[in-house]
Amino acid sequence: MPIRFEDRTARFEGACTVDEAIPLAEWLCAVEEPRLDLGGCTALHTALLQVLLAAGKPVAVPPEDAFLKGWVMPALGKR
Structure with missing residues (x-):
């Protein structure tokens, strides 16, 4: 699984597809102070x-x- x-x-690896959207949402709701590691992500649906x-x-x-760093991270912003 990506x-x-x-x-x-949550460690994102390779091309992360739409199939992970619901499990990610459920995990984010269930975990206190989740840590997101997008270091290995090459594509994000x-x-x-x-x-x-x-x-x-x-x-x-x-x-x-480079694409995710330049375009996606600014959208996520500093939170």
Whole structure:
């Protein structure tokens, strides 16, 4: 699975698809002070971006991918 849920950390790896949107939303609601690690993410479906925007949680590890770093991270902002 492109998103691995480990205790309080969600690790995004490779191309993260729409299939992970509901599990991510449920995990974000269930975990206190979740940690988001987008370091290994190479593609992020817009449904996942919407979940992240709605949740308003900070990203602990930004993506290394140039597009995600330049376009997606500014949308998520500093929270």
